[in-house]
Amino acid sequence: MNMTDERMRESKGNRTVWLSILVALIICGSPSAASAQSTAAAKDDRATPAANYFTDTVLVNQDGKQMRFYNDLLKDKVVIINTFFTTCTSVCPPMARTLERIQGLLGDRIGKDVHIISVSVDPETDTPPRLKDFGRKFNAKPGWYLVSGKKPNVEFVLRKLGQFVEAKDDHSTILIIGNLRTGLWKKAMGLAKVDELFKIVESVLNDNPEAPK
Numbered sequence: 268m269n270m271t272d273e274r275m276r277e278s279k280g281n282r283t284v285w286l287s288i289l290v291a292l293i294i295c296g297s298p299s300a301a302s303a304q305s306t307a308a309a310k311d312d313r314a315t316p317a318a319n320y321f322t323d324t325v326l327v328n329q330d331g332k333q334m335r336f337y338n339d340l341l342k343d344k345v346v347i348i349n350t351f352f353t354t355c356t357s358v359c360p361p362m363a364r365t366l367e368r369i370q371g372l373l374g375d376r377i378g379k380d381v382h383i384i385s386v387s388v389d390p391e392t393d394t395p396p397r398l399k400d401f402g403r404k405f406n407a408k409p410g411w412y413l414v415s416g417k418k419p420n421v422e423f424v425l426r427k428l429g430q431f432v433e434a435k436d437d438h439s440t441i442l443i444i445g446n447l448r449t450g451l452w453k454k455a456m457g458l459a460k461v462d463e464l465f466k467i468v469e470s471v472l473n474d475n476p477e478a479p480k
Contacts, residue, residue: 317341317447324423326386326416329398329407336424340412341447345381345472348443349457350430352389353401358440362457365464367405372465378410381472385413386430388438390421449474 323335334340349366351359366385370377377383387393393401398413407413415421425431432438444467445452451474455467 321427322423324420326414326420326424327395329395329402329413331395334412334414336427340382340384340414341445343448345446345448346384346444347381347468348384348386348428348445349441350386350388350425350428350438351401352387352435352438353393353397354389355435357436358458362440363401363405365457365461366411367407368461369465369468370406370408370411372461373468376472377408381410381468383407383411385411386424386428387413387415387421388425388430388432388435390415390418444468444471446471446474449476451476 318337321337321341323337323339325333326336326340328334340346347366347369349362351362353359363385366383370383373381387398393415395415398415402411402413422431428443430439430441430443440457442455442457442464443452444455451471453467453471455464457464
């Protein structure tokens with residue numbers, strides 16, 4: 268199983284929640300994608316590097332609720348992020364089943380200690396009712412957000428995650444697992460064995476940079 272484990276820190280020793288494994292991918296942004304930021308909250312001098320990078324681009328979840336990408340979905344959370352689309356019949360169902368099993372292993376920690384964010388790569392098709400139906404098939408509990416939205420917004424977010432593809436069938440099977448409080452991020456193959464993936468999730472969840480080595 269291929270995975271990476273990287274961390275970045277702010278100056279003066281402060282840890283940052285910037286997604287270090289994706290920083291190099293910032294160049295994937297384009298002028299057209301940048302227009303999606305018109306729906307994001309205005310930045311101010313207090314914004315963190317992570318907030319500035321990810322932005323508050325607005326997405327929509329399976330309940331039809333608007334969610335800001337950084338402040339509502341990422342800030343101060345441990346997250347498991349994947350991409351999918353509801354009409355996919357190949358890798359998406361087994362990956363969703365894997366996430367369902369991880370959700371079960373997390374128990375009452377899902378929605379509290381860990382959140383799952385599944386981002387559609389087919390926003391024009393994946394309306395909230397379709398997302399809701401897909402989530403129902405895999406017993407998505409509160410804390411598992413299936414998100415779509417306006418196409419420019421979704422594409423902008425996917426570019427920030429390094430997950431943008433021109434054709435939906437080419438979407439990645441990588442899981443991105445991050446602790447926004449400590450700055451630890453890992454990547455893992457979404458079709459790997461559940462017990463191996465769960466160990467990675469736990470390692471990110473239990474990250475404590477202040478613990479003695």
